[in-house]
Amino acid sequence: MSLNFRKTRFVGVAANLGQCPMDGLPEIVLSGRSNVGKSSLINTIAGQKQLARVSSTPGKTKLVVYFNVEDKLYLTDLPGYGFTKTGHHKKQDFSSLVDTYLTGERPIALVLHLLDIRHEPSGLDVQMIAWLEANDMPYRVILTKCDKLSRQQISQQVQVMTKLLDLEEDVNLIAFSALNRTGMSELRELVASVVGETAASVD
Ligand SMILES: Nc1nc2c(ncn2[C@@H]2O[C@H](COP(=O)(O)OP(=O)(O)OP(=O)(O)O)[C@@H](O)[C@H]2O)c(=O)[nH]1
Numbered sequence: 001m002s003l004n005f006r007k008t009r010f011v012g013v014a015a016n017l018g019q020c021p022m023d024g025l026p027e028i029v030l031s032g033r034s035n036v037g038k039s040s041l042i043n044t045i046a047g048q049k050q051l052a053r054v055s056s057t058p059g060k061t062k063l064v065v066y067f068n069v070e071d072k073l074y075l076t077d078l079p080g081y082g083f084t085k086t087g088h089h090k091k092q093d094f095s096s097l098v099d100t101y102l103t104g105e106r107p108i109a110l111v112l113h114l115l116d117i118r119h120e121p122s123g124l125d126v127q128m129i130a131w132l133e134a135n136d137m138p139y140r141v142i143l144t145k146c147d148k149l150s151r152q153q154i155s156q157q158v159q160v161m162t163k164l165l166d167l168e169e170d171v172n173l174i175a176f177s178a179l180n181r182t183g184m185s186e187l188r189e190l191v192a193s194v195v196g197e198t199a200a201s202v203d
């Protein structure tokens with residue numbers, strides 16, 4: 001069976017765990033600081049420009065946002081962390097919603113943790129990845145905005161990030177760009193494989 005990501009649709013938002021879908025579909029959760037490109041990644045793999053709201057103002061996504069792919073899985077867009085309402089990087093904290101989300105009883109099949117390929121991971125990024133490791137959560141690190149770097153710089157950053165995050169060698173880092181779609185097919189295959197499918201070749 002193959003999964004057609006172009007059939008991704010917006011489901012709704014949740015401000016707390018009580019408002020989240022309860023149908024038990026596996027979730028692929030996107031986490032990472034504000035502005036790293038979570039919503040853009042969803043639009044890219046769904047092949048739809050304005051499915052998830054993208055903004056140059058950090059902290060745009062404040063609620064948990066659900067997208068349903070062919071009634072087989074949810075793509076879950078978590079609020080970005082690390083910014084206050086005013087957009088300044090003052091409050092170094094996970095939002096309590098992110099915290100409860102990951103530690104709650106949600107059917108999370110995979111966490112995609114996004115990092116800007118150009119920047120050193122923040123303390124919160126390091127904390128998040130350590131937590132995913134310690135809790136045996138399936139996850140991948142996605143290095144976003146790789147269109148900003150050359151091929152050579154990309155492979156350098158992959159090495160640097162592997163060291164900085166103390167990753168096992170078998171943990172894949174995927175370099176990704178919403179702009180030129182680098183890594184899109186790999187990411188679609190990864191997500192599809194979580195529900196035992198392959199990705200339909202739709203574009
Ligand atoms: N060059 C480039 N810009 C990108 C890429 N992905 C996202 N952006 C830009 O980065 C900004 C933030 O993108 P979003 O997708 O809204 O980021 P987010 O992680 O959802 O942000 P929050 O909702 O605030 O948590 C926007 O201006 C995007 O156009 C990319 O792959 N390449």
Ligand SMILES: [Mg+2]
Nearest residue numbers: 038039060061
């Ligand atoms: Mg967003």
